Amino acid sequence: MDSGxxxxxxxxxxxxxxxxxxxxxxxxxxxxxxxxxxxxxxxILAVVIFAGFDRVIGGIQYEMKASWxxxxxxxxxxxxxxxxxxxxxxxxxxxFVVVLISWKIHxxxxxxxxxxxxxxxxxxxxxCSLDLLLFFIFWEIEVIPMYFLISIWxxxxxxxxxxxxxxxxxxxxxxxxxxxxxxxxxxxxxSMVDIANRDGVIVxxxxxxxxxxxxxxxxxxxxxxxFPLHTWLPDAHTDAPxxxxxxxxxxxxxxxxxxxxxxxxxxxxxxxxxFAPLLLALAVISILxxxxxxxxxxxxxxxxxxxxxxHMGFVLxxxxxxGDVSLTGAGLQMVSHGLLTGLLFAMAGLTMHNVEExxxxxxxxxxxxxxxxxxxxxxxxxxxxxxxxxxGFAAEFITFTGAFSSTTVAGVEVYxxxxxxxxxxxxxYILWMLQRTFYGPVLEQYNGVKDADKxxxxxxxxxxxxxxxxGICPFILTDVIKLGVxxxxxxxxx
Amino acid sequence: xxxxLLAPEISLAxxxxxxxxxxxxxxxxxxxxxxxxxxxxxxxxxxxxxxxxPSRTIFNNTLAVDNFALFFKLLFLGIAALxxxxxxxxxxxLERFRGEYHALVLLSALGMxxxxxxxxxxxxxxxxxxASISLYVLAGFLKDPKSxxxxxxxxxxxxxxSAVLLYGMALVFGTTGTTQLGEIGQQVQSLGxxxxxxxxxxxxxxxxxxxxxxxxxxAVPFQMWVPDVYEGAPTPITAYLSVASKxxxxxxxxxxFSTAFGLPSxxxxxxxxxxxxxxxxxxxxGNISALPQTNIKRMFGYSSIAQAGYLMVGLAAMGVASAGExxxxxxxxxxxxxxxVANMGAFIxxxxxxxxxxxxxxxxxxxxxxxxxxxxxxxxxxxxxxIGMPPAAGFMAKFYIFGGAAQNGLxxxxxxxxxxxxxxxxxxLRVVKVMWLGEPSSAEKVPSSGALRVAxxxxxxxxxxxxxxxxxxxxAAESAAKMLGS
Numbered sequence: 001m002d003s004g005x006x007x008x009x010x011x012x013x014x015x016x017x018x019x020x021x022x023x024x025x026x027x028x029x030x031x032x033x034x035x036x037x038x039x040x041x042x043x044i045l046a047v048v049i050f051a052g053f054d055r056v057i058g059g060i061q062y063e064m065k066a067s068w069x070x071x072x073x074x075x076x077x078x079x080x081x082x083x084x085x086x087x088x089x090x091x092x093x094x095x096f097v098v099v100l101i102s103w104k105i106h107x108x109x110x111x112x113x114x115x116x117x118x119x120x121x122x123x124x125x126x127x128c129s130l131d132l133l134l135f136f137i138f139w140e141i142e143v144i145p146m147y148f149l150i151s152i153w154x155x156x157x158x159x160x161x162x163x164x165x166x167x168x169x170x171x172x173x174x175x176x177x178x179x180x181x182x183x184x185x186x187x188x189x190x191s192m193v194d195i196a197n198r199d200g201v202i203v204x205x206x207x208x209x210x211x212x213x214x215x216x217x218x219x220x221x222x223x224x225x226x227f228p229l230h231t232w233l234p235d236a237h238t239d240a241p242x243x244x245x246x247x248x249x250x251x252x253x254x255x256x257x258x259x260x261x262x263x264x265x266x267x268x269x270x271x272x273x274x275f276a277p278l279l280l281a282l283a284v285i286s287i288l289x290x291x292x293x294x295x296x297x298x299x300x301x302x303x304x305x306x307x308x309x310x311h312m313g314f315v316l317x318x319x320x321x322x323g324d325v326s327l328t329g330a331g332l333q334m335v336s337h338g339l340l341t342g343l344l345f346a347m348a349g350l351t352m353h354n355v356e357e358x359x360x361x362x363x364x365x366x367x368x369x370x371x372x373x374x375x376x377x378x379x380x381x382x383x384x385x386x387x388x389x390x391x392g393f394a395a396e397f398i399t400f401t402g403a404f405s406s407t408t409v410a411g412v413e414v415y416x417x418x419x420x421x422x423x424x425x426x427x428x429y430i431l432w433m434l435q436r437t438f439y440g441p442v443l444e445q446y447n448g449v450k451d452a453d454k455x456x457x458x459x460x461x462x463x464x465x466x467x468x469x470x471g472i473c474p475f476i477l478t479d480v481i482k483l484g485v486x487x488x489x490x491x492x493x494x
Numbered sequence: 495x496x497x498x499l500l501a502p503e504i505s506l507a508x509x510x511x512x513x514x515x516x517x518x519x520x521x522x523x524x525x526x527x528x529x530x531x532x533x534x535x536x537x538x539x540x541x542x543x544x545x546x547x548p549s550r551t552i553f554n555n556t557l558a559v560d561n562f563a564l565f566f567k568l569l570f571l572g573i574a575a576l577x578x579x580x581x582x583x584x585x586x587x588l589e590r591f592r593g594e595y596h597a598l599v600l601l602s603a604l605g606m607x608x609x610x611x612x613x614x615x616x617x618x619x620x621x622x623x624x625a626s627i628s629l630y631v632l633a634g635f636l637k638d639p640k641s642x643x644x645x646x647x648x649x650x651x652x653x654x655x656s657a658v659l660l661y662g663m664a665l666v667f668g669t670t671g672t673t674q675l676g677e678i679g680q681q682v683q684s685l686g687x688x689x690x691x692x693x694x695x696x697x698x699x700x701x702x703x704x705x706x707x708x709x710x711x712x713a714v715p716f717q718m719w720v721p722d723v724y725e726g727a728p729t730p731i732t733a734y735l736s737v738a739s740k741x742x743x744x745x746x747x748x749x750x751f752s753t754a755f756g757l758p759s760x761x762x763x764x765x766x767x768x769x770x771x772x773x774x775x776x777x778x779x780g781n782i783s784a785l786p787q788t789n790i791k792r793m794f795g796y797s798s799i800a801q802a803g804y805l806m807v808g809l810a811a812m813g814v815a816s817a818g819e820x821x822x823x824x825x826x827x828x829x830x831x832x833x834x835v836a837n838m839g840a841f842i843x844x845x846x847x848x849x850x851x852x853x854x855x856x857x858x859x860x861x862x863x864x865x866x867x868x869x870x871x872x873x874x875x876x877x878x879x880x881i882g883m884p885p886a887a888g889f890m891a892k893f894y895i896f897g898g899a900a901q902n903g904l905x906x907x908x909x910x911x912x913x914x915x916x917x918x919x920x921x922x923l924r925v926v927k928v929m930w931l932g933e934p935s936s937a938e939k940v941p942s943s944g945a946l947r948v949a950x951x952x953x954x955x956x957x958x959x960x961x962x963x964x965x966x967x968x969x970a971a972e973s974a975a976k977m978l979g980s
Contacts, residue, residue: 174912181900
């Protein structure tokens, strides 16, 4: 009975897409309601499985498995463990919230919501798949909806940004596909569980495992993103519509970090350990370079976009410090960043929508005209720079202490200390951004600008409540994440 | 004599003749398409009945009726039926020779079916000519300068390729003393290593065979004719050429190379590497040349060169694989099937659109999605499949065919191939972009006839169906390929 939950969580948005796309004559209002209901039910189910997840047994739960293509030994295999469950919950939450965020979209409404729901379904599918082929399929399906969301409803150089996004993703997944194929023929299995448990016998060795590791990690590194493969991100995030940015920054790039832990580290622990210093160096570069570039931005959305590069560097640091605690921190950082950056983009979108200006040099004093947005924006910003009581603090603290105390990688302390500088820089750009936008002298031309309306307040407060909840009681998530990452850390001896 | 084994071919030939006669007798020419489709369905019914039975041969081992041949026969019959449906609007504009148009489509399908069945060099050649000559005429059916140029180019270069092929066959016959593929295989094996090295004529014969068939499947460097012929020919015939003619070429190559030259394994390793190199060059040249194209038919011409490159990855795997392993063959069959469905679907949508906007330029597809969303959606699904992205047949086909190559140690080729898929995404998505992002030139809907809509529905559902229900079809391809091995 349990096994149907995950399928339902993924299929509900798909059903919404099909209803919206193919029933003729739906009114805009009805389309919004269909989208809201299907994602809300999906979210409720995600909460149900989160609550029902057995925290004593751990392991993979809510499993379902059906044979799909026997010729390549591919199964329709779904399941969640402590690592993926919080990400499923995050995606379902964001999936519902972006429908509310998009309530004021009036252009090509039918297509818009159809793509938006399909996007959510494919991301959920990535986090639930336990079969490499299925994982890859969901990974690829996500590209098309995102392409349309950016290119039709985006702003600025949207056509350039959307095709850049597609090509970067496909470039990464081309290597990933080669990696998956080699992994399949090396082990004779496509099941992540079997391969990680070493149940699959080595059928034939096509190539050194290190090569397979790198083929796979290129795909994940493009998505996370890791310097120097990050250049698609600022463009795509900046030019996407608000809902697209929230999904992209909140849920989609987490697929990269998730894939690294789930596939690269848990299947190739020795190789991961061997190359950890190199990847940690890339993490530090991503953190510092991302933060330095953020300091120079004058566009509201572009600034948040670049800060993601820096913040996702923390995830990479936590993953390849390869310690029990650091991996937990990386998992928590993914959820926390999803909430914080999701909220930042939502608030930036709202500000831009109400003020019709996104250039930081022209904004100012808005706290007087739109106090609610200003406060929520500030909370998200402060969370993002790691203020205690917010999820950002909990995640970064656990990541840094975990990484610093990790015993599996030599010299990890140095990388961690360098990475902490990223937080200092973050304080600089976030406070500067808040100050430029909301404080300082009140500007006459923005008199009469509206503040958040009721619907917007609802999701804003939902975000804030979750951020504080995770910040004050991080154990709600870390208890679960620990169940997922401990077995992986044990493989390395961390 | 088991003439009933040829029931599909005989019934199809009878239909072709009947269609020509019917053309003289009736006024409502629309019935010609109906008659042709009925003939194709009957032929397919005969084929399906025979499916799954053990391999049998007739006419002194010149024709082999096995699952491999039957798989291709069904493929050709299906494609021909789609071409007939796609031609309904186009054929209604023809003032004369409507019967001949339909009959030629059927006859070339007949030729291709015989190509897939033939197990002997001369029969292969005759079947090839039957298919080709029909197509030469069809390419020139519009009789405008471009169509005539297309036809003449196709005829001259095709005849040259046939000559090369015939020369290759003669050399193989000269060194082995037989034209029957199975016996050639035994002769080649009995020659031994030294025997083959001492016989450069045999090697030259094999090279000439690759060249001759390379023309048919549009492999680089024998692809020069493709863009011009594709651009000039009537669009349904372009679709036919890009799918059926290519599939027939692959059917023959797979049969010849796995039956006659499959052993000794060092020989198959050699031609496997030749195909691997041709594949790498073919897809790169095809994809890069497709990038700057502004005419959609030319773009598809180049993209079909690239697709032939992906298919040759399967040929390479076939050559490199150890004896008795048929992964290469079965991946080619499945790839051809999904390519056929997706490419036919794309062309049918293009026919519907170009018929209305009266232009083959990609920029004129602007805003089609606002005028006819379902048509644009169907074309988008087919293009996504051609890129090789899920959830479409093309993804499964690529996964399967590249997987076969990776399994046999051709990972370098797989990496080139997947990177090529990324390049191809750029030009396929450009069409998608123009359709969905561009502004429509008028708000008028793009109408399409019932026949086109049926064909388009079948193909776009087929593209999705082959993805979700890939399992039974992959199994069918495997059983067809296994029968070839034995």
